[in-house]
Amino acid sequence: MPYDDKMHSTGYYKEPGPKLDEDSPFKSMMERFRFAADILELDEGEFQYLASPVKQVTVSIPVVMDSGDIRVFEGYRVIHDNVLGPSKGGIRYAPDVTLEEVKALASWMTWKCAIVNVPFGGAKGGVRCNPKQLSSGELERLTRRYTANMLEVFGPDRDIPAPDMNTDEQIMAWIMDTYSMNAHKTETAVVTGKPIILGGSHGRKEATGRGVVTVTLAALNKAGLAPNKSSTVVQGFGNVGSISAKLMYEQGSKVIAISDVSGGYYNKDGIDIPDAIAYAQQNDKSLEGYSKAEKITNEELLRLECDVLIPAAKEDQIGPHNAGNINTRIIVEGANGPIMANADAILEDKGIMVVPDILANAGGVTVSYFEWVQDRQGYFWTEERVNRRLNRMMRAAFDNLFNVREEHDITLRQAAYVYGINKVATTLKMRGIYA
Numbered sequence: 001m002p003y004d005d006k007m008h009s010t011g012y013y014k015e016p017g018p019k020l021d022e023d024s025p026f027k028s029m030m031e032r033f034r035f036a037a038d039i040l041e042l043d044e045g046e047f048q049y050l051a052s053p054v055k056q057v058t059v060s061i062p063v064v065m066d067s068g069d070i071r072v073f074e075g076y077r078v079i080h081d082n083v084l085g086p087s088k089g090g091i092r093y094a095p096d097v098t099l100e101e102v103k104a105l106a107s108w109m110t111w112k113c114a115i116v117n118v119p120f121g122g123a124k125g126g127v128r129c130n131p132k133q134l135s136s137g138e139l140e141r142l143t144r145r146y147t148a149n150m151l152e153v154f155g156p157d158r159d160i161p162a163p164d165m166n167t168d169e170q171i172m173a174w175i176m177d178t179y180s181m182n183a184h185k186t187e188t189a190v191v192t193g194k195p196i197i198l199g200g201s202h203g204r205k206e207a208t209g210r211g212v213v214t215v216t217l218a219a220l221n222k223a224g225l226a227p228n229k230s231s232t233v234v235q236g237f238g239n240v241g242s243i244s245a246k247l248m249y250e251q252g253s254k255v256i257a258i259s260d261v262s263g264g265y266y267n268k269d270g271i272d273i274p275d276a277i278a279y280a281q282q283n284d285k286s287l288e289g290y291s292k293a294e295k296i297t298n299e300e301l302l303r304l305e306c307d308v309l310i311p312a313a314k315e316d317q318i319g320p321h322n323a324g325n326i327n328t329r330i331i332v333e334g335a336n337g338p339i340m341a342n343a344d345a346i347l348e349d350k351g352i353m354v355v356p357d358i359l360a361n362a363g364g365v366t367v368s369y370f371e372w373v374q375d376r377q378g379y380f381w382t383e384e385r386v387n388r389r390l391n392r393m394m395r396a397a398f399d400n401l402f403n404v405r406e407e408h409d410i411t412l413r414q415a416a417y418v419y420g421i422n423k424v425a426t427t428l429k430m431r432g433i434y435a
Helices: 005-010 025-040 044-051 099-115 136-149 169-183 207-222 239-250 273-282 298-302 341-349 363-377 383-408 412-431
Strands: 055-064 070-081 087-094 121-128 159-163 231-235 254-260 263-266 294-296 306-311 328-332 353-355
Touching: 025 044, 025 099, 025 341, 025 412, 044 412, 055 099, 055 136, 070 087, 070 099, 070 136, 087 099, 087 169, 087 363, 099 121, 099 363, 099 383, 099 412, 121 159, 136 169, 159 169, 159 363, 207 239, 207 306, 207 328, 207 353, 207 363, 207 383, 231 239, 231 298, 239 254, 239 273, 239 306, 254 273, 254 298, 263 298, 341 353, 353 412, 363 383, 383 412
Parallel strands: 087 121, 087 159, 231 254, 231 306, 306 328, 328 353
Antiparallel strands: 055 070, 070 121, 254 263, 263 294
């Protein structure tokens, strides 16, 4: 039967834990968590257990700079849950990263792994720094010291990092090497997103964008739209955004707008995405000055009329201030948390199908799991096999959530939280609480 919002607004789960704050990704996550907790009728103890991170670690990272001066950076690692298996999650380097943000990202990873049936719990890490202002040597020293400070946290059977914002396969290689030197053996499975030569997986770099497109095609099918009859807008042109745009372009969709930090670029007749990618690669990974499309703002880009909108930039891009102006049929969240919780109802009222981040961008953690499995086995798969298995798992996850959506008469996002939380809660009951 349809969900009664009055129960949510006055129910037991409204008060425990943080209340909604549109400026906090963690509190947006908690608002959605409470909704699912009400539907699942979790008791107080289950709610508190699943809402609380298992471990939060904050470390100081002293680094000798090229100048000889010492600078101290702050690093975080949050393990939200490890009921399903070792915790898993990326590490981001950013000047504005906070513990609160990392907590939200770690919890999303828990539900994300549960949704795609990957036997991992959720974790996330971050270092407050501006990597663009650091030399390669400074970046390496920072990474190795951060890893050394996390030796009791990381481990192939405990907690497995991966790349995230402003981190890449080179940084993962430094983490793997630092951990291995301290373990006195090569331990490739301690981290994923590594270079192929160090035990990385084929298809890992494209995995998140490929997963985004897999569920986009599934959503288009549910909406009765053919890919080659659709138009797409992509916000963000990093790894996820550019690959999502490229794969949608290859499916025949007219990609009418793309963007990065320099702004948006719009062409009503469609943008040649391979050409735009080549331009960005030759222009220090920036679209600045791209002349084959009209320059618009990122805010204008979000308001464009299209069939598919893929926000693949940062958190909190769509909120109450602009949700009413969104003019698309389907939103597929390539980024983590691009829609604020208090914008959900506005988009629902407009009839927009939202494929939530904890499903849409789960391709990355799925192939990270494949990489971990391959490292443990010492046997590596072809890219074709990786992609085939990724597509199958992502499509199965979409179908599962769509069934939950119809069963409870709720949105796809609400279905994702209900499915993911129910799986972790059921596993917790089976395992019990060690005392």
